[in-house]
Amino acid sequence: MVTQSPQLIPEVEIMLRPLKVFDGVPYVSFTKEEIERSAQPFKFSLVMKFMRQRPSLDIIRAFIRSRWGLDSKPVVSAMLKARSVFVRFSNELDFIKAFSRETCDVEGVSYHIFQWYPEFDEENESPLVPIWITLPGLPPNFYHESFLRNITMPLGQYILQDNSTRCATRTDGARVCIKMDASKNPLDSFWIGIPHQATSRLQEVVYETLPTYCYRCRMQGHNVSTCKWEGGMKTEERYQGEGGREKKVWVRKEARKSAGHREQDRAEISKRVEVVDLEEGLLNKNDDIGEETGE
Template sequence: MGSSCRISQLCTDPSQLSCKALNLAIIVKTPQGWPPFQDIRSHLTQRFQLQEDFLISAYDGRHLIIRFRNEADYYKVLLKESMFVHGRLFRFSKWSMDFSPNKDSPVVPVWLHMPGLPANFFSEPMLRTIAGSIGPVLHIDQNTSRMIRADAAVVCVQLDVSKKLPDRVWVGVGGGGSWQPIVYPAPPLFCTSCSRLGHSTMNCKQSATGGKKATTVQGPSEDHSRPTANVKATTWRPTRHVNNPVQDPLQKEPIPNSHVHEDTTAIQPVHGPPTTQSNIND
């Protein structure tokens, strides 16, 4: 029916078991560096009212790894996405096995709306089942869980924004069901050209630079070929008229040259009586 589907499968891969200590880990990208760890810990604890302590590790000069012990604390920070800590920009993202400091992970929290969802589906188990078919549910909006606003269910899920986001989900009830539309108010932008978050591939500076180079190379070759064709056309057209002999002998009279006398003798009957020409020769 033109809609994408998802399959969930449990796995006991040893590589996944080795990462158990990082299940509640967050990667922090700090383009401007970071303040002392003690300042980071006190700022995050007060800002998010964290319940338990957490560990901070330096990955490289621009990345930190924060490992939480409490799942609620983990989601509070992860859903913030970005903030300033003592004047330094912090960007939060979920840790994954394919993490690389040279590119951003496209797997990020995304808020989605399900407009017109029946009110009897606003219970938390129902919402987690429906939204869970789109991606792992990270958080349910309080206005949705308390049914303060029932025009649309608002849920935050984890999605790979480098791929096309599902625009609907099938909600089956017994032998029937219906398609539930999915709306993304502010989907994160991801560039597949440079593997960075924050801009689309069409607005990537690397792609735009390559396009400008291609344009400058083609421009001069086209401009150079046009005048060459025009010069050939204008050069040969006048010469065809010049080849036709001019039969009007009057054009030779204004030339004040003594060598003309030999030619003028032959054309004397045309200009006048020979007496005039003989007077000139005398």
């Protein structure tokens, strides 16, 4: 039975310690073990980062409930950034189902999905993403989950195999979802067994989707050669769209601008981006007014 009222997270007790001061600045700190313990209630959590103004929390909750096929109801909450949503699951199976979904949109609004961890930063997208791959011609005796966990280690971390692989109803290859680092060049093949031995197998890898990742601005969707950031800044231009609504596009900064002009541009861009974020946040808050305070 799924409870309708919010549940308290398990309390993690630590010792009260004296306040510390460094160069006249007070601070608090925690051990690695304490941080790991504090993160335990959130170990099955994901972050949905929408590509444009996100739907209201009620719409997202209803969509998850009706489309994701979960065994229990997750806790869905807003984050600091207007387009980000925190989803906390109560069990690993639901977490895996959500993380490995092949369609990433809610009511037509696309999102990127990330596994949450204590150091998660909303400003920088993680390069670790779920990817569906096919291993053509992999013998069906390797379709066992424990074997696939080992076989996919050169590529990333095993998440899930599809039902036809689990049931061996297709034996032309295994289809598996893995978590891999999109910032690294993907392997197109690897060896099962000692390389170049008669009893070994050179296994081909087919990636169904392979998102690009830019290590300069730490964002998905493009690589460094097409990045619109220059010197840590990205400029925007606005124009009037259909119906008179203002739209924005990102463009590369002109390298010939003087340092003074660049500083002036940075200040202006910062103000304009803050206004856009504020407007978007207010729209989302208005959409969320009247929603239940819990799940």
